[in-house]
Amino acid sequence: MEARTLACVGCHGDKGRGVANVYFPRLAGKPSGYLYNQLIAFQEGRRRYAPMNYLLAYLPPAYLKQMADYFAAQSPDPIPIAAPSAPPAIIAQGQQIVTKGLPDKKIPACTTCHGATLTGREPGIPGLLGLRTDYVSAQLGAWRYGTRTALAPDCMQLIASTLSEPEVAAVSSYLATLPVPANDKPAAAANTPLPMGCGSQSPHLAAGAKP
Known part of the structure; x- marks a missing residue:
């Protein structure tokens, strides 16, 4: 598989470990269910980036x-x-949103889905650490304007479209200040339900079946 994924190296680095370009995320260590869902989303056009x-x-x-x-x-x-x-x-505002959410807008804290340490959660929720400000902002913008979508109910589209532009900037700026911990593995799958419906976390998708 290392030889077969050489086409990925230019943008995502050796074995998906990342590159200097702020708009290309690293793939290494993210939950397999999440990565699979994104590959399917690119294939079906729910994420739009022509090379992918x-x-x-x-x-x-x-x-x-x-x-x-x-x-x-x-x-x-x-x-x-x-x-x-x-x-x-701005950093403080971002920290408030990430850790406490925006109750007046019914937006949950990022930590409720992405884990208390923001390293993600099995089987399909990615970590939010080790990402640059521009990348996080671009992805939230993609959800806001429909160039990145997930299966209904599209929880991230709802969250991103509810956030204001300054709030997006605050969240992106705060996340970029956080170091990646020594143990950055995603947390185990939790039995507690997510704070809102999220179609991309359907059990059959996490198991690897095409929708």
């Missing part, structure tokens, strides 16, 4: 699952954390 749409167009689901398992098994390299680029008040 083209590369995945004709690969069978079983092969995509093997790719997801391969990248999930890799250990990501540590990513240097840059000095905060936003004012302290």
